Structures are given as C-alpha cells and as structure tokens.
Amino acid sequence: MSERNDRQEFCETNVIHYDIVENVREKMPPEDPVYDVAELFKVFGDSTRARMICALTVSEMCVCDIAALLGMTSSAISHQLRILKQAGLVRNRRVGKIVYYSLADEHIRQLFTVAFEHVTEEKGGQL
C-alpha cells in the first residue's frame, strides 16, 4: 500500500506540464475513496476468490460445497471467505453445523458483468 512518499528524484521537482497536473489534481476523485476502490478490486483480484464469487452468484453455498466445487480444502476456502466477509461482500447464516454463504451486494454482480464484457471482447478497445 503506497502511503505518502516524500522521496523526490529529478523529474519530480520540475513538472513538465504544470497546468495539466493541476487540472487533473482538481478533477480527479478524492484520495480516500480511491484507496477503498483499490482495496475492493484487490479482493476480487485473486482467482480463487473470483471463482467463489462467481459460484455464489448462482446460489448460496456452504463451505464444504464451495471447496468441492473448486477442488480445494475447506480450510483454504474458509480463509478466503473470511476476507470476503471482512470486505462486506458476503453474508452467512448458520444452520446447525453448516454455514451458508451468499453475496451481500448487488454491485458485485454488476462489476463482474462489466468485467466479463471487457475480457470477452477480444481486444476490440475503442479509443
């Protein structure tokens, strides 16, 4: 996590395009939410967690079932579920010994949908 950085090299002291830098500084979104967004994407940015989220998009599932579906140990899944829970992305409910997990927010589906559109369009980027 990059915090403040006072280290200054060469190039940094004399900005080339002062007007552009100031313009962007004014108009770009405030710092804190950007860090939160990065944090959110970081949680999505692991293939195991991404697969778990895709699975939970279809149906509520217990730890054991997710582990079976993805071919991993319950321990590994549980660790990742904890991360998803802390990020507020999943909810859970307990029924006896079994804990069912489900998606906590509709934004998640939306983000994955747009991301899927992006990766399935074969490099047809528009300027």
Next chain:
Amino acid sequence: MSERNDRQEFCETNVIHYDIVENVREKMPPEDPVYDVAELFKVFGDSTRARMICALTVSEMCVCDIAALLGMTSSAISHQLRILKQAGLVRNRRVGKIVYYSLADEHIRQLFTVAFEHVTEEKGGQL
C-alpha cells in the same frame, strides 16, 4: 495463481449438497474468463495503479507528470505503466522525449464508476 488442486481433505470427498454443487457447476461462468477477470481486477487492485487510472480518467498525461501528481519516482510510475500497458488498459504516444499515456478502454471508467458507488454507499448493502 491457483491451478489445479488434487489434494483432498475430508470434507471434499463427500459433498453435502450434491444437487447444489452440480447446479452451480452448470450455471457458473466458464473457467477461463473468470481467471481473466481476476487478472483484470488484480491490476486494478493496487492503490498506485488505481490512482494512475483515476488521473488518466481526467486527462492524458506523461510519465513525469503522473509521478509529480502522485509524489512518486518516474521509475516506479514507469514500471506500473508497463503493467497497465500489458493488460491493455492504457495506450501511449511519443512526442519527442515525452511519452503521453491515456486510457485505452471505456470499460475502465465504467468499472471504476460502479466501484466508487459501492465504496461510497456507507455499508447500505441490499440483500
């Protein structure tokens, strides 16, 4: 990156809800795109890169200016721009000594917009 995993513990051999697991297995998106999506999110999931993308949302910028704006060295920025370039998220054009970078795709803005909505709504998640 989690590849295949043949390791089986206890819980994995006897799936609790066979019907649910099979249902999800059928309906969840195919494997490969999910890995691509995770890869995309991983690129977004670093605060430096996220800040760079937010800056480029406002205006095209050169390496030096981005470094000045974010208070980092050009080297660090250049390394990250390479990652963004490889992911197909930024384009660049050279004008003399200066290299200008800009966003390559409209999906990026869209993804960040939705992500911002998510993080700014203070935990008001709907079921």
Next chain:
DNA sequence: TTAACAGTTGAACAAATGTTCAAATGATAA
C-alpha cells in the same frame, strides 16, 4: 559531437499474500 533529460529496464530487497498443516470450535446425534 556532446550535454541534458524523459523514459525504460533489471536486479535486489522488503512486505504482502495464498495455501497447507495441525489444532481448536461449535453443533449434532448416539
């Protein structure tokens, strides 16, 4: 040619991350 400088690159290093393993909970059923 030479000097200056924007940008890139590779090696090195510290910090963060995901999985495994073993042990511990917590709930059910005998």
Next chain:
DNA sequence: TTATCATTTGAACATTTGTTCAACTGTTAA
C-alpha cells in the same frame, strides 16, 4: 458423556509483488 464432522483459526512456508537504485535508451538542442 462421547464421537463425529463442518468450520474456523494460527503459524509456517513458498511465492508474488511494489519500490528503489543504478544503469541504460533515445531524443532534443547546443
């Protein structure tokens, strides 16, 4: 109670990752 089992947890480990530093391109201008 005891045994069983789904789940959680913490420590350990290997791997990945971001930044720094120094050296190197490539372009401009003297």
